[in-house]
Amino acid sequence: xxxxxxxxxxxxxxxxxxxxxxxxxxxxxxxxxxxxxxxxxxxxxxxxxxxxxxxxxxxxxxxxxxxxxxxxxxxxxxxxxxxxxxxxxxxxxxxxxxxxxxxxxxxxxxxxxxxxxxxxxxxxxxxxxxxxxxxxxxxxxxxxxxxxxxxxxxxxxxxxxxxxxxxxxxxxxxxxxxxxxxxxxxxxxxxxxxxxxxxxxxxxxxxxxxxxxxxxxxxxxxxxxxxxxxxxxxxxxxxxxxxxxxxxxxxxxxxxxxxxxxxxxxxxxxxxxxxxxxxxxxxxxxxxxxxxxxxxxxxxxxxxxxxxxxxxxxxxxxxxxxxxxxxxxxxxxxxx
Amino acid sequence: xxxxxxxxxxxxxxxxxxxxxxxxxxxxxxxxxxxxxxxxxxxxxxxxxxxxxxxxxxxxxxxxxxxxxxxxxxxxxxxxxxxxxxxxxxxxxxxxxxxxxxxxxxxxxxxxxxxxxxxxxxxxxxxxxxxxxxxxxxxxxxxxxxxxxxxxxxxxxxxxxxxxxxxxxxxxxxxxxxxxxxxxxxxxxxxxxxxxxxxxxxxxxxxxxxxxxxxxxxxxxxxxxxxxxxxxxxxxxxxxxxxxxxxxxxxxxxxxxxxxxxxxxxxxxxxxxxxxxxxxxxxxxxxxxxxxxxxxxxxxxxxxxxxxxxxxxxxxxxxxxxxxxxxxxxxxxxxxxxxxxxxxxxxxxxxxxxxxxxxxxx
Numbered sequence: 197x198x199x200x201x202x203x204x205x206x207x208x209x210x211x212x213x214x215x216x217x218x219x220x221x222x223x224x225x226x227x228x229x230x231x232x233x234x235x236x237x238x239x240x241x242x243x244x245x246x247x248x249x250x251x252x253x254x255x256x257x258x259x260x261x262x263x264x265x266x267x268x269x270x271x272x273x274x275x276x277x278x279x280x281x282x283x284x285x286x287x288x289x290x291x292x293x294x295x296x297x298x299x300x301x302x303x304x305x306x307x308x309x310x311x312x313x314x315x316x317x318x319x320x321x322x323x324x325x326x327x328x329x330x331x332x333x334x335x336x337x338x339x340x341x342x343x344x345x346x347x348x349x350x351x352x353x354x355x356x357x358x359x360x361x362x363x364x365x366x367x368x369x370x371x372x373x374x375x376x377x378x379x380x381x382x383x384x385x386x387x388x389x390x391x392x393x394x395x396x397x398x399x400x401x402x403x404x405x406x407x408x409x410x411x412x413x414x415x416x417x418x419x420x421x422x423x424x425x426x427x428x429x430x431x432x433x434x435x436x437x438x439x440x441x442x443x444x445x446x447x448x449x450x451x452x453x454x455x456x457x458x459x460x461x462x463x464x465x466x467x468x469x470x471x472x473x474x475x476x477x478x479x480x481x482x483x484x485x486x487x488x489x490x491x492x493x494x495x496x497x498x499x500x501x502x503x504x505x506x507x508x509x510x511x512x513x514x515x516x517x518x519x520x521x522x523x524x525x526x527x528x529x530x531x532x
Numbered sequence: 533x534x535x536x537x538x539x540x541x542x543x544x545x546x547x548x549x550x551x552x553x554x555x556x557x558x559x560x561x562x563x564x565x566x567x568x569x570x571x572x573x574x575x576x577x578x579x580x581x582x583x584x585x586x587x588x589x590x591x592x593x594x595x596x597x598x599x600x601x602x603x604x605x606x607x608x609x610x611x612x613x614x615x616x617x618x619x620x621x622x623x624x625x626x627x628x629x630x631x632x633x634x635x636x637x638x639x640x641x642x643x644x645x646x647x648x649x650x651x652x653x654x655x656x657x658x659x660x661x662x663x664x665x666x667x668x669x670x671x672x673x674x675x676x677x678x679x680x681x682x683x684x685x686x687x688x689x690x691x692x693x694x695x696x697x698x699x700x701x702x703x704x705x706x707x708x709x710x711x712x713x714x715x716x717x718x719x720x721x722x723x724x725x726x727x728x729x730x731x732x733x734x735x736x737x738x739x740x741x742x743x744x745x746x747x748x749x750x751x752x753x754x755x756x757x758x759x760x761x762x763x764x765x766x767x768x769x770x771x772x773x774x775x776x777x778x779x780x781x782x783x784x785x786x787x788x789x790x791x792x793x794x795x796x797x798x799x800x801x802x803x804x805x806x807x808x809x810x811x812x813x814x815x816x817x818x819x820x821x822x823x824x825x826x827x828x829x830x831x832x833x834x835x836x837x838x839x840x841x842x843x844x845x846x847x848x849x850x851x852x853x854x855x856x857x858x859x860x861x862x863x864x865x866x867x868x869x870x871x872x873x874x875x876x877x878x879x880x881x882x883x884x885x886x887x888x889x890x891x892x893x894x
Contacts, residue, residue: 271672326672327612331812331862334805338855346849466801470683473676481673507691514684518665521677525668 222369225379235504241369241382243503244496249388249457251495252395256450258472258479258487259402260443266419266482267439269326270319273333275447276469277340282307282448283455283464284344287353296358296456303448311444315437337465345462355455361387391453398446399488406484415439419482474513478520480527489529573726582718586790588834590722592826593729594790597783599811599822600729601776604736606816608745609772610752615662615678616780617807618685621799623655623784625689625696627705628794634704638697644708652781659777660770667769682804689796701795705788716789725786729823732779736819739775748772809858815870824869832857 201208222244226237261275272278285306286299293299318336322328364383406412414435417425426432454460454468471494476482479490497516501509520528572579576589602616631647633639642650662681666674689696696702707716714720739745748768750758755765788794797803806829814825836850861868 271676328862330612330672330675331808332859334808335855335859335862338805338809339852339859342849342852342855346852466683470680470801474680477673477676477680507693508688510684510687510691514680514688517677517680521665521668 238380238382239503242384243499245382245384245388247496247499248492249392249495250499251492252392253450253453253457253491254471254475254495255399255488255491256395256446256453257468258475258491259399259484260446260450261472262476262479262482262484262487263402263446264440264443265476267415267422268319268436269324270329271326271333272314272443273330273469274314274337274340275443275472276465276467277337277344278307278310278444278447279451279454279468280344280460280462280465281310281340282451283355283460284348284353284451285448286452287355287455287460290355290452294356296355296361299355300449300452303452304445307448307451308441308445311440312437314444315440319440320433320436337469341462341465344465350462353455353460354458355452355460357387357456361390365389385457388457391457395453398449399484402484411435411438474517476527477517478528480530483527483529486527486529490527576726577719577722585718585722588830590725590786590790592823592830593725594783594786595807595810595830596814596823596826597729597732597786598780599807599814599826600732600736600819601779601783602807602811603814603816603819603822604739604779605772605776606811607818607821608740608748608752609769611666611769611772612675612808613663613666613678613773613776614675614804614808615659615666615682615685616776617804618682618799619655619659619662619777619780620784620787621689621794622658622685623651623781624788624794624798625702626651626654627785627788628702629695632706633702635697635702638695638702644706648785651785652778655781655784656774656777659780660774663773663777664770666773667766679801679804682799683801686796686799686801689799696796699796701793701797703793705792705794707789707792716792721789725790728782728786732782733819733823736779740819744768744771809854811868813858813861813868815868817867818870821868821870828857828869829854 221240257275257279260278261272264270264272264275282303286303289299289302290296314336318332319329322332363386365386366381367384369382404412406416414425414430417430418432418435422432450468451460454464458464475490475494476487477490478493479486479488493516494513497512498509501512505512573589577585580589598616598620601619602613605611605613605616627644627647628635629638630640630642630650631644632641640647662678665681666677669677689701690699692698707714709716740749747758747763748771750761751763751765751768758768759765787798791798810825810829811822812825813828814823815821832850832854836853840849840853861872864872867874
């Protein structure tokens with residue numbers, strides 16, 4: 197942090213000012229002039245929170261993607277299919293048993309199993325052939341998409357939110373003052389906050405596991421140089437399978453999350469594949485903190501964009517990607 | 533970049549590598565099969581009726597030309613671009629916007645001989661800018677960035693009503709009409725498509741043997757060495773994108789004339805990936821590959837439904853069939869149908885003097 201400030205004082209100043217402005221926008225009661233210029237504060241805060249929680253969902257999808265890429269250098273373009281598969285499994289479980297928590301566990305286990313099969317049957321056979329792996333995953337995503345369309349049809353599914361999470365809560369953020377001088381607080385759906393919190397916890401857990409445990413050490417070593425790692429006697433294939441299972445399982449969990457606060461339908465697989473692509477391109481391929489930053493930026497850009505410039509929201513996301521590519525082609529937080 | 537190189541390293545025999553240094557003559561002049569195919573294509577209107585002529589053969593040639601632009605980038609430049617269909621779609625949109633269409637509030641109503649060059653120019657600029665962005669990255673990153681560009685364009689056309697008319701698209705696009713011939717009639721249109729496809733095919737084949745193409749293949753095989761020799765690696769790559777964009781733009785013009793309408797559905801992400809499937813199924817090392825792939829794809833797309841119903845399966849599963857076929861080809865052969873055929877020829881004839889072998893490798 198101090199090194200960043202020392203090396204880029206101008207950028208650091210800009211970042212600090214931006215954070216200060218954002219904090220003021222969030223916590224202060226907006227003066228009337230500002231409300232006239234850019235709309236009500238409640239709309240802004242809602243978009244902000246939607247963006248942050250959407251970022252949490254994107255992080256869940258993209259972190260598995262970036263983890264798999266970081267270690268094994270294979271771009272799993274079937275990642276979106278794993279997301280949708282997890283969502284459908286979660287829907288089936290929660291509809292039949294009524295348990296929301298159980299649907300996460302089962303979705304994680306089943307998608308992780310699919311991931312293990314993919315790694316053992318497909319990727320191990322063509323190690324080091326990037327392009328062929330990519331093509332195969334494209335073929336697999338087509339096959340999976342059609343199989344899921346066959347099994348589940350083209351309907352929209354939404355996973356039932358458990359009763360203890362239904363309903364909005366008041367957040368200690370003032371959106372406006374009533375004429376009587378009484379503050380109006382922001383009301384926000386509890387389930388989205390809980391999901392966001394969960395994705396933050398998963399992110400921190402992943403960071404801890406990668407940086408503080410032995411297996412994390414092996415994975416980080418594998419990211420740097422897997423040949424040398426294999427030469428030191430680590431059973432690298434086992435590590436590959438584990439990482440693939442974890443990445444796929446995260447996509448499955450994300451599917452349940454997405455099925456709860458959005459909906460599941462054919463085509464969502466491609467949408468989330470693209471979202472995770474953009475997220476990891478912006479954040480930096482193979483970097484977990486990069487995925488978190490990218491997911492936050494893209495989620496915010498999508499939601500704030502859809503409120504303030506509705507026609508061109510998608511183009512804002514794209515422009516961010518172009519900007520990052522132009523200034524820092526390896527991604528914001530990538531090391532190389 | 534070496535990704536495509538890696539994928540093909542097993543099929544490229546030592547003999548083929550040795551042949552690369554040999555200066556080659558015009559392609560397929562000595563190959564009787566090529567003359568037969570050319571003759572059949574020329575007299576096709578006598579054989580096939582309107583449905584086959586347009587829905588199968590003209591569509592094959594159009595899709596094949598779009599896939600040819602991808603083959604040029606991938607096979608010679610080592611860059612897998614998933615935005616070739618997007619460029620074609622952009623060109624198609626531009627023809628509809630500048631030319632005549634049913635949406636009078638959008639179309640400017642220019643005659644076709646003004647609208648088409650304009651569309652081609654803009655499509656080439658669009659593709660070159662996208663390429664300039666994509667060459668900042670390498671290998672699989674290129675796939676992802678071009679896929680993201682394609683997706684962004686798709687969503688943009690869906691949301692923009694001022695130019696692209698949202699998700700309804702632009703309908704009743706005018707087609708050229710001169711010398712007393714309506715060039716959208718089946719037979720004249722087939723010959724236009726055939727002529728454009730042939731020009732693109734021979735142009736790509738020519739470029740692959742021209743100094744530029746050879747330098748591009750050098751860049752593909754070893755960018756660092758080419759840079760050391762004084763070649764501007766990125767300039768060659770961007771120029772390759774420009775050429776490919778022009779080819780894709782031409783195909784886009786034909787596509788909009790073929791369907792007389794253009795909508796975001798035609799530039800969707802799935803359609804972008806279809807182009808990759810076509811090129812890979814056909815084979816990405818030679819210009820003929822994309823056309824073979826396109827023929828297979830169009831036949832499957834058109835008849836898989838009837839075929840599946842006939843053998844007692846659900847006809848809606850034709851995408852499953854395409855996906856499985858694609859998987860099988862990617863699994864067993866890294867050079868598509870051409871690779872399979874070449875391998876079969878080699879197994880027939882143990883000596884490696886098979887005709888056409890290594891000819892298109894460049």
